[in-house]
Amino acid sequence: MHGRSGWGALAAFAAAGAVLLTGCRGGPQEDGLVGGRAAVSSATARPSGYGAVFLAVDECSSFGRTSFTEVSCTSERAAARVVARHDGTVRDGPRCPATTDFVLHISEQRPSFDEDGDGAVPRGYACMRHLQPPHPGDPGGGGGPRTIVGDCVYDLGDGKVRETACDGSGRHAPEFEVTKAVDDRSDCPASTALYVRLGGTAPVGCARPV
Structure with missing residues (x-):
């Protein structure tokens, strides 16, 4: 980009x-x-039922940048916490907080409406902060x-x-x-x-x- x-x-x-x-x-x-390094990742959303919005602010994701799930922040699988969540694309949307470690691009596989027929619809992006050091951000x-x-x-x-x-x-x-x-x-x-x-x-x- x-x-x-x-x-x-x-x-x-x-x-x-x-x-x-x-x-x-x-x-x-x-x-x-x-x-x-590794500041942005694209991934397919796999909702786990922890919130009405997939990876809302203060929710956590599992390990992985290309395939991940939302998990409880107390789970041993939890790797990073959402510090900001926005619709649309990084290019056109609000900036992530200054000390964000990486950004996850979230899309939904096999949605009911697919505007370009590629099997996925963009759902926004999440600004992530690792639960444990190191913090590259x-x-x-x-x-x-x-x-x-x-x-x-x-x-x-x-x-x-x-x-x-x-x-x-x-x-x-x-x-x-x-x-x-x-x-x-x-x-x-x-x-x-x-x-x-x-x-x-x-x-x-x-x-x-x-």
Whole structure:
């Protein structure tokens, strides 16, 4: 999926997303994708009867990103809790909370009405938080669907960066850390080495070398 153009626009999420950056002397480059490792998953809903809405806020899912069920949060099978739930698609819907670990796309198999005949109808998406650490969505965690203050990135080239763990435990060493989110590049501190596109109300991330 591709992000929308413009600094203030919401960017799409992807499993191996990259983030737009610009050098301090350069203008905006091609729009990038916000996110980290395994930030978004598509799955088939398998209702288990724990709520009127499948995976409503504060309900829990079992392990798995491509096939999962709703389970009691006290079950030994419970892996993650829903922190936000929205209809529609991630591209067009509200943003997940900043420390979301991953996003589940939910569809219903063999519905009574199928608009395009593919056997599934989109039912929305759930913003998920692991019940136990590690939490890739935390600042510096190296993943999650959003890049936030405290996250670290490395240079991909072509005006893009990708998130990685700040403690060096990821596959790639961190090169820059996002230290501040501001409205405009002119609001970044003098130590800023590049600008990272964050989206939201403070869309510019000020990043310094690690």
